[in-house]
Amino acid sequence: MNKIIKIGTRESQLAVWQATQxxxxxxxxxxNSELVLIKSEGDADLVTPLYEIGVQGxxxxxxxxxxxxxxxxxxxxSMKDVPTQMAQGIVQAAVLPRASYSDLLVPKGDTAxxxxxxxxxxxxxxxxxxxxxxxxxxxxxxxxxxRGNVNTRLRKIKEKNWDGAIFAAAGLERIELRPDNAxxxxxxxxxxxxxxxxxxxxxxxxxSYEACQPFHDEDTALCTAIERDFLRMLxxxxxxxxxxxxxxxxxxxxxxxxxxxxxxxKKVEVDKWVPALNAKNLGTIAAEELLKNGGKEIMxxxxxAQH
Numbered sequence: 001m002n003k004i005i006k007i008g009t010r011e012s013q014l015a016v017w018q019a020t021q022x023x024x025x026x027x028x029x030x031x032n033s034e035l036v037l038i039k040s041e042g043d044a045d046l047v048t049p050l051y052e053i054g055v056q057g058x059x060x061x062x063x064x065x066x067x068x069x070x071x072x073x074x075x076x077x078s079m080k081d082v083p084t085q086m087a088q089g090i091v092q093a094a095v096l097p098r099a100s101y102s103d104l105l106v107p108k109g110d111t112a113x114x115x116x117x118x119x120x121x122x123x124x125x126x127x128x129x130x131x132x133x134x135x136x137x138x139x140x141x142x143x144x145x146x147r148g149n150v151n152t153r154l155r156k157i158k159e160k161n162w163d164g165a166i167f168a169a170a171g172l173e174r175i176e177l178r179p180d181n182a183x184x185x186x187x188x189x190x191x192x193x194x195x196x197x198x199x200x201x202x203x204x205x206x207x208s209y210e211a212c213q214p215f216h217d218e219d220t221a222l223c224t225a226i227e228r229d230f231l232r233m234l235x236x237x238x239x240x241x242x243x244x245x246x247x248x249x250x251x252x253x254x255x256x257x258x259x260x261x262x263x264x265x266k267k268v269e270v271d272k273w274v275p276a277l278n279a280k281n282l283g284t285i286a287a288e289e290l291l292k293n294g295g296k297e298i299m300x301x302x303x304x305a306q307h
Contacts, residue, residue, distance in 0.1 A: 003207065004032045004033060004034055005031055005032065005074060005207075005208055005211060006036050006071070006072040006074075007019050007023055007026075007033050007035050007036065007072065007073070007074055007075070008036050008038050008066050008067065008072030008074065008075040008076070009036070009037060009038065009075070009076050010037075010038065010039075010063070011037045011038075011039060012150075013150065013151065013175050014149065014150055014171050014175055016035065016037070017174050017175050018076050018077075018078065018174070018197050020035070021076075021096070021197070022074070022076050022197075022199055022212075022215075023035060025214075026212075029215070031211045036066070038063050038071075038072070039062060059077070059078075059081040060075070060081055061087075063075040063077070064090055067200070067201070068087070068089055068090070068202070073202075073205060073208045074093060074199050074200065074212065075199070075201075076199055077198050077200065078171075078197065079095065079193035079196040079198040079224055079228075080191045080193045080194050082193075084228045084231055084232035085232070086200065089203050091200065091201065091202075091203050091209070092198060092199075092200055093199045093200055093201040093209045093212035093213075094198070094215055094217075095196055095197070095199075095216060095220050095221040096199075097217040097219075097220055098195045098220040098223070098224070099169075099170040099173065099174065099195045099197075100169040100170045100173060101169075101170070101190040101194045101195035101196075101245060102169040102184050102188075102190065103167070103168060103190060104167050104169045104172065104178070104182040104183060105164045105165070105166055105183045106154065106164055106165055106172075106179050107163060107181060107182075107183065108157055111164075111181075113141075113163060114183065117138060117139070118140060119138065119140065119141070120140050120141065120142070121138070121141045121142070121163040122141070122142045122143075122144055122162045122163050123141055123143055123166065124144040124156070124162045125165060125166040126145050126147050127191070128239065128240070128262060129191055129240075129242065129243055131143045131262075131264070132241035132263070132264040133187075133189065133243065133260060134166070134188075134264065135264030136267055137264075139264065139265075144160070144162060146165050150171055150172060150175065150177060151177070153165060153167065154177060154179075166185070166188075168190075168194055169182075169184065169195070170194070188243075189243035189244070189256060189257070189258055190243060190244075190245055191243060192228050192231040193224040193227055193228055196220055199212050219248050222246070222248070222253075222276070222280075223245075223248065225280075226246040226253075226255060226279060226280075226282045227244040227245065227246055227257075227283060228283065229281075229283025229284050230242070230244045230255075230257050230283035230284070230287045231244060232283075233288065234259060234291070234295070234299065239302075240259070240299070240302055241260040241261075241262065241264075242257070242258070243257065243258050243259075244256070244258075244283070244286075245257075246279070246282070246283075248276050251277075252273055252274070252275060252276060253273070253274055253275070253279040254271070254272070254273050255270075255271060255272045255274075255279075255282050255283070257269070257271075257283075257286050258290075261301060261302070266294075266297075266298055266301075268294040268295045268298060270286045270289050270290045270293070272285075272286055
């Protein structure tokens with residue numbers, strides 16, 4: 001048991017917090033580990049909107065390389081950043097119990113504009129999923145691009161002429177930065193796997209894989225796998241406004257997914273209840289249904305707009 005497991009992480013405060021959680025969980029089960037900080041392309045370029053960088057795996061690529069080069073034994077990621085097709089030779093070692101999957105609005109001041117669909121406001125986010133859902137609800141609002149880590153983004157709300165910015169609740173809560181005035185957007189469907197943390201290792205590294213098994217959460221793994229299957233079937237990356245959420249209620253699993261046009265004007269939705277035991281292929285089935293019911297047209301219009 002004296003092998004030290006090297007945990008690869010990005011340098012942001014949130015990434016280090018997530019990796020430290022895994023370090024503590026390993027320690028609880030008798031494993032020694034240490035953090036290894038790896039710079040990612042996604043952190044180096046804070047100007048380009050995410051979807052122009054060729055985003056598949058932008059936050060995970062540097063860690064994948066470090067894993068495959070044996071610089072680290074495991075890597076810890078926000079699961080929503082991980083491409084649905086993992087790099088060859090890398091496998092899921094554990095999925096941690098999910099935190100909040102909600103999106104929040106952090107307003108600058110008054111939030112009266114939230115009660116009037118005809119209001120005008122300036123809202124910041126770099127996510128085109130959040131942008132499309134926001135415009136679907138508030139067609140007269142103006143959207144601004146917002147990049148940087150959580151601390152930078154919170155600071156920008158004060159500095160800019162914005163009325164607010166959208167964040168993932170889990171990210172703010174984990175590093176205890178959720179402002180008291182934050183508004184939970186219960187109508188906004190999250191990104192697939194939002195709020196979940198994944199640990200990955202090399203395919204042939206049974207030691208690291210076994211070390212992570214005690215804190216693997218089956219329910220979160222099932223729900224996020226369904227959401228990510230839905231995303232993969234729709235060929236969506238960060239450049240497509242695709243949202244999905246699977247939740248387990250007793251013996252039943254509820255799935256809700258949607259796709260929107262970039263301007264938020266068109267929206268196609270799918271929702272299903274199934275017994276949790278039979279839910280394995282639900283993401284694929286739901287995606288096929290969505291494509292048949294108008295999703296295909298939206299996908300094509302997005303593709304044309306981006307070429």
